[in-house]
Amino acid sequence: MMNLNFALLTPEIIMAVLSLGLLVIGLLIPPGERKGMFPLTVFALLGTLAYTFYDFFFIQRGAFLQGMYMHDQFAVYFKILFLTGALLVVLSSKDYVSTFPAHRGEFYPLIMAATLGMMIMAGASDLITMYVGLELMTITFFVLVAYRTNDGKASEAAIKYLVLSSASSAILLYGISLIYGLTGSTQMFMIAQALGTVQSPVTVLAVVFLLAGFGFKISLIPFHLWAPDIYEGAPTPVTAFLAVGSKAAGFAALIRFYLLMMYSQTFAQTGQTLLLILAAITMIVGNLTAIPQTNIKRMLAYSSIAQAGYMLIGVIAVSTPSVSNFIGGIKAVLFYAMIYVFANMGAFAVATHVEQAQGSCDIKDFAGLSKRSPLAAVVMTASVLSLAGIPPLAGFVGKFYLFSAVMDQGYVWIAYVGFVMSMISVYYYLGVVKAMFRTEGEGLPNIPVHGATKFTILFTFITTLVLGIYPTPLAQMAISAATSLVK
Amino acid sequence: MSNSFILLMTLLAPVLALFIIVFIPREETKMIKIVAAIGTFAALALSVFLFFAYDKSVGGLQFTMTIPWIRDIGVNLGLGVDGISLPMLLLTNLIGFTAVYSSWNIDKRVKDFFVLLLILITGVMGTFIATDLFIFFLCYEIVVIPIYIMVIIWGSTKRVSKEYAGMKLTIYLLIGSAFMLVAMVALYLNASHQLAVLGQGPTFMFAELAQLQYDPSFQIIVFGLFLFGFGSLISMFPFHSWSPDGYAGAPTAVSMIHAGVLKKIGGYGLIRLGVLVLPLGGRFWAPIIAVLAIINILYAAFIAMAQKDLKYVVGYSSVSHMGNVLLAIAALNITSINGAVAMMFAHGVMAALFFSMIGFIYEKTHTRNIGDLGGLAHQMPRLATGFMIAGMAGLGLPGTVNFIAEFTIFNGVAKVMPVQAILGIVGIIFTAVYTLRVIANVLFGPRRAEWDHLKDIRGPELVPVVVLVFVIFATGIFPNTLFHLIDSGVYTSGLAKVLETVGQATIGGLF
Amino acid sequence: MSTMATVVFFIFAIIAVAAAWGVVTSTNIVHSALFLALSFLGVAVLYVLLNAEFLAAAQILVYAGAVSILVIFAVMLTLRGDVAVSNPNTNKWTWGVCVAGLLFALIALVILTNDAWRILPMPSTAGGTTELSALLLSWYMVPFEVAAFLLTIALIGAVILAKGGKERK
Amino acid sequence: MTISVGLSTYLLVGAMLFCIGLYGVFSKRNVIAVLMSIELMLNAVNLNFVAFSRFTPWENQGINPLVGQVSALFVIVVAAAEIAVGLALVITIFRNRKTTNVDDLNWLKW
């Protein structure tokens, strides 16, 4: 009766075991010899990643505990995304970790714990499971954000994150409780069945509460205000992981939830319009506010807010219940989320490098980087331009998918906003480029990249470029992931 | 159909050079320059070969290569040339090649410069040889950012700072392209719905897009968007203001490529995408384009008269000349489209030569202010000759290809819009005035002792003059070499048929 | 439902709400913490009325016990100055009243206008702790395990944070 | 007429607790008080869950009414973890900034 195929949970179990195992190892070995933690983490993540790839292509879709927990390509796609993100964060933070005042050994396990939380979120088809996964991720992030325990800014960021995140969880939970009250269940399929097409003030209230909860995670305006502060205050690798992982996990959950509402509700029209307006505002405000920023992390925070707006467009594109259109929108989001990882990780890896070498992360610290560290400058340029959607970088294809999906639904105006805003975003991205290229950075040290950082940025750069020129493989993956969701 | 890889080779020649340069140490500037020159020369040689190997009697797209690329949305890696794109390809490589030589004396961050220049050349080239709309856009947008970087590093600050100029240029073109992207997506979706009815997958191929029928109101809107995008690119009034500032701020090679070929993407796009695919939209917008084109011609020419900086003069003059191209497109007939393509070619060569010469003048004298210069013909006769030929080509002197292009345009325009044609011709006067003033004030007049130390252009610096002047006169004296090709392009690309149907509606006899 | 239960409900509901009010209005942070414990207790009683004895027990143990003590410890550790004014309002409190009031009005309106929820409790057989544990360990196995993991991580995290960067330079 | 306690009454109590907690989040200057207010909000949600669980009329539809209680249990666990980390953070920030005043936490802005 009960489907207890634990094999389907393999990646999650591996992650949990590895995380705890690494914690224990960190405790066991003497503080001076914790260098081994890094390769161990990298190989653990690589192994898991390899397995998830195998999982994606060769293991059939299945539901664990009869739909309490889903194992479909959609979830696995996101797992690949999270693991890639985690891996890149770990790789790029090798040197950075040594600047932490203490507990360097626990950093990697915590990253893995957060990854696990994200994976749970992507797989959960039960609202409570999703919530617990979300909290695992979030609570871990509280710790990670405050990891520089002697840094007032980091602590401030963490406490802000904690308060706001908890408040948003509270309202999310309130929404879940209302849904539960309506349907008697927390399981998505059953909720969908029970809700049917009837709607009442309660369903609307629940939807709004849930939207607020997810909107917080994906930093949708007006639920975004935490993001800039936390991004700026957190250690750069953590910011990176927040930007790519937390946001993608939020989207994974949002998509599942949104599909649920799509199937069960006739609330499409207004809900969509509201979301469209939100997406537009998010793109506009995110991009415009990024313009006057002087701190690169804060700028990237606003940029990532804007990116959420773009991705939300793809979600909205899932409007009329026909399979092909479904795929269009979801595929676009999936594709974009993945390339967003590479682009953002490239930018953050360079930012990590600069911050670690120069102690701060203002745009002026990047002056003359093209001379001082040419590779880093090139990768930074490529990454931010990919975020802006300039070909031949992957962001262009991603944006194309997103906007063509939404235009196919007849929402042309949002495409204008989106395209124009992404071109305006070039303005502030070019601010960084200008800093890096215009002068030769007299008086600043040469900071060539080495080792893991070099590998990270090269990898992100090449991936961004290759996926921009030949996006077919990733697009195919995104399609099969999207298809698995609506099957 | 079997794929021909010669275009791919042409496209990849500069890329290959780029990769080699990446691995050359920064200090080996000579080597870097030579590799860049070889790369661009290979592309030039291949395009010259294509120019002569193209079978004009058959026409249509030749040397095509179509490889499915992004399958889920139907993008093909489609390359091919016809009589419209081949001159543009040749032009690109001519200017690319000469741009390398015009930058021969660069000594600041040489490696970066040539890497960016080669990206730029590749991008522009790709735009012209793409037979797939997606690839077309991809290549077009590639070029924008390298230009920005080149402007802020190697540019010069005059009336406006180079940072401002570069940013203005970049953002302007990108905003324009944003609207084009919307249009492109709309077109693609419309086409794919039509194709889906026919049981075919979506496509971005120009040829297939052109064969479908679109709703007139759809065409009008989409053409309008393209007009904004491509119009900004071709510096159509009132979207031209990036152009003079941008050229003034940019380093020589960028000005050459930008004014020479990049701008032409606007005209090329309007023909290939606007008129060919959306003829009814074109017909709707034609009167408006014509009016704006006239404003372009006269307004920019007047402003050029008031300029004191050489690059601003040429910048405004190129705005003015692009008015001719727009006017030709607005006329929507075979002759005028022929003229438009030829004008783009002619102006490209001329503008490149002009900017190249100005670049040398600036490099040697460190000023571009017309008032500070004078009598340069004494010290630098070869440069003066090149400069003067550029000027003469600019004012459409017979013997240069520019004259024929202008004549063809006016001829075509006069068939449908005689008044506009007359106004366009009147523009020649003002062109003559500012060009001759510049020539007189810069080159002629008493010998100035402060320039006596200047060396005339020689060695590699002569390459741009020789190559571009040769092209100006060779095609100017034997226009059929160029025009037969363009004409075959106009007829065999389906443009002629489209124009005949659309043109019927606008032709109202003479006057 | 018996009148007795109704009376008990109202007494403890009022206690819970009033104590909550105390939490947010008291200017003494220690008082707030004590009010918090009281509010938790009130809610725990309501749980009992709702046939959720296990939850009531958990509530008392976790909230009224552990959490409150923890809070008081934190208060002790961070207290500076006069305890009587240790918990003032911000200058934005009027806005807070407005928004919170609005939200309450909204929720109340939604709840009260919903006919389906205007129901009285049925005699219920379900609700035993055994069934709860069965459910927890079967259907809710995944979140259960994750919650366990979460507690571990939270523990470690709390230690890391509280301990601070004094391990070594 | 007997006054009976129905589902909406419980929900109303929950809503009151929630909004009082929310008000606390908005208005308290001490971070610890803010955390306490959040606990109130989560508690309110729990009350909702349990109330729905008790009154749930779908017993005969094969739905286990205890799901609500399970959910509440998870919320209690998570809330406990959250407050633990939160208080640890308060201590950290007190150590770094010598304040627990929310208004003073404004190094990061704009």
Next chain:
Amino acid sequence: MFKEMHNLFQWAWLIPFLPFLSFFIIAFITKRSKGLSAAISILAILTSLCLSIGIGIGVISSGAEVVENPVMSTVNWLSIGGLQINFGTLIDPMSAMMLFVVTLVASMVQIYSLGYMHGDKGFSRYFCYQSLFAFSMLGLVLSTNLLEMYVFWELVGLCSYLLIGFWYFKVSAREAAKKAFVTTRVADVGLLIGIVLLYTKFGSLDFYGPGSLSAQMASGFQDFALIGSVSYLTVMALLVFIGPMGKSGQFPFHVWLPDAMEGPTPVSALIHAATMVVAGVYLVARMFFLFDNASPVALEFVAIIGSFTAIFAATIAIAQDDIKKILAYSTLSQLGYMMFALGVGALTASMFHLMTHAFFKALMFLGAGSVIHALHEKQNIWDMGGLYKKMPITTITFGIGVLAIAGIPPFAGFFSKDEILASAMHSGHPFIYAIGLFTAFLTAFYMCRLFFVAFLGEEKPENHPHESPKTMTVPLIILAFFSVVGGWAALPDHNFAYFIHYGVFEPEAMDWGLAAISVAAGLIGIGLAYSIYVKKAIKAEDVVARFPGVYKLLKNKYYIDEIYQWVIDKIIDGFIAKVLYWFDIYIIDGIVNSLALLVRGTGSGLRRFTTGQLQTYALVFFFAVVVFYIVLAVGEGQLAGLNPLAMLGGVK
């Protein structure tokens, strides 16, 4: 006979090509060697001269056949959809005559230049330009269609520009060159418009041959009203005529020609007296069928412009002191003559005058050059005087020129001028005849003034003139010869009119009565000049003193230059260009910049929302929740469900 000649005519392209080759060789190969460059250039032009003579003989010997059927040999030059242009050569008596004139004068000038330009730094460049000019001018002469002619038309303009500005280090030369180019360019716009519009109507630009403009107009082309009551062909004729007005210096485009004297004197002789400036006349003659088919307004216009220019320039010439300026205004005046001859329908007379004028005006310019050369660049006639003693050849040849232009028989000018005046009278334009006659008088007067003052007057001690070298005097002699005998071509047995005429050939006898009147006018002019400047019977100063205003007006060329300068400086440069530039920078660009500013400003404003205050964030968050709920509830029509009255149902 015609057949063989036909074959000969097909080689006519060699005539312009040889100078082009020479241009090419000099420009790219022999530039460094002055002697070689000059030799190549002169060799080329002399060969062309021989070929032209051959063609001329061929034309004469072919007789009527070539008169009726111009020989055209063409190749396709441009062929695209909607536009077919052929390039080729057209041989008929008119072009043969022009070929001869051009090659002859050009050869003379080039030989002369050997001496005149000796020692100049740009010697090779000079011959390079000369060859280019010869090529362009000969190409223009041989053009078969309007576009071809326009191409060469512009090229001669370019050469003129280059040669006027030959001494580019002189600011005056630089400005004069620019002025010349711009002025003619302005006029050419009219021509180009005419060409473009003609092509759109007729689909051809050929002068002769099947399907050509003339053929179509002859075979029942229906003219129609275009602007008001002015017919299409009239408008076309007027447009086409604007080009010649510029090139041939007709009022109001005459301003460039006097300034063009800044170029080397041989250049003035060749380009600005004998050949290029008459291209306008030649074009009108070529396109005469257009003017003829158009309404009479067109030809009237030509006549009026021509006659006005004739008298206008002549009056200015009286008051000029610069030897070259006087000649320049004289040229203008004579060009006016040719134009109004065309205007009254006398194509033959016009062409004839064109030819004779080329000889004697080139002669006089070269003579003037000889003087200037001898006096080391002095050009004011009052600084000269008594040159006849030291420079006999120059003086005699110049004197022949003066007599020729004054219309004294048997010199060339007499025949041609007389024919023009007679045509004016006979075609019913007595007023124009009167103007022509008065102009003839003035011409005789100011030319003799020049001659008497410069050559016969008192010797100036500071001058040390010497006779010019052979290279310069021989061309003078040759041209003087032609100035004497050139007019005899009009004699009935030579029959210039038989070969060059428009329409049906009607042999016309000399009207000796009118001839006598015009000779008298010329003699009166000479006599007046003699009495003033030699006999000093009337003091020039007295005349000036009596009409100070008139003198000042004439001296300053009616202030036309000043007016133009004012328009350009104040209106175009000073106002329109500046205003438009201002508009561009502050309005067009201002909009762009303010948009950018708006975006940046909005960004700076929006960032203030992120106050850093935790509780503000929470407030915004929850307020948004409330708002969203209301929006959604309204949008979904769920607001009715929220009716508070529903609560009155109470708890069940």
